[in-house]
Amino acid sequence: VNNVRERYGYVIASNSPARNAGEDLQSFIESKGLPWTDIEGNPRDSSPDIGAYQFNGLLGVDDELQSLNYILEQNYPNPFNPSTTISFAITTSSLVTLKVFDILGNEIRSLVNEEMPVGNYKVEFNAANLPSSVYFYRLQTANFIETRKMILMK
Numbered sequence: 001v002n003n004v005r006e007r008y009g010y011v012i013a014s015n016s017p018a019r020n021a022g023e024d025l026q027s028f029i030e031s032k033g034l035p036w037t038d039i040e041g042n043p044r045d046s047s048p049d050i051g052a053y054q055f056n057g058l059l060g061v062d063d064e065l066q067s068l069n070y071i072l073e074q075n076y077p078n079p080f081n082p083s084t085t086i087s088f089a090i091t092t093s094s095l096v097t098l099k100v101f102d103i104l105g106n107e108i109r110s111l112v113n114e115e116m117p118v119g120n121y122k123v124e125f126n127a128a129n130l131p132s133s134v135y136f137y138r139l140q141t142a143n144f145i146e147t148r149k150m151i152l153m154k
Contacts, residue, residue, distance in 0.1 A: 070088075070089065070090055070139075070141065070143070070146070072086075072139040073087040073088060074148055074150075075150045078150050079150075079152065079153040080152060080153070081152065081154050082126060082128040083124055083128070084127075084150060085122050085125075086098065086111070086125055086137055087120070087123075088120075088139050090118060090119065090121075090141055092141070092142070092143065095114070095142065096112050096116045096139070096140070097110065097112060097138075097139070097141075098111040098113075098123060098139050099137065099140075100136070101138065102136075103133055103135070103136075109125070111125060125137070127152045131152075132152050133152055134150070136149055137150060
């Protein structure tokens with residue numbers, strides 16, 4: 001570890017491709033629509049040792065593509081008795097099924113089986129008439145399938 005530009009860090013060799021090779025970095029960064037300041041608003045060094053720049057946000061990504069993640073959350077509470085909440089998010093309108101299965105793979109209950117718009121959802125599962133055991137719940141859409149485990153303890 002060496003003192004570099006009054007900061008502690010590693011020294012990059014003078015022949016490293018990670019060093020700025022002398023191009024006009026400010027023009028390059030501004031040509032990409034980025035400010036000539038770092039994420040804290042401070043002016044940039046004209047020759048950063050790693051040849052990189054900071055940007056706080058997404059670059060070149062359409063708003064509708066920023067949230068591509070389908071999500072099936074772990075049920076809460078878990079273990080539960082006798083009811084629990086299952087939360088999920090879908091990113092495209094689709095036929096959605098949410099089913100509960102026993103440890104042998106037998107379908108116990110269908111909680112959701114309908115066309116649903118994009119959004120975040122919560123479904124309550126009441127297992128008052130079921131025995132203590134490990135159960136599985138599966139979310140399925142046209143583009144996504146995920147299964148999680150839950151425990152009913154009476």
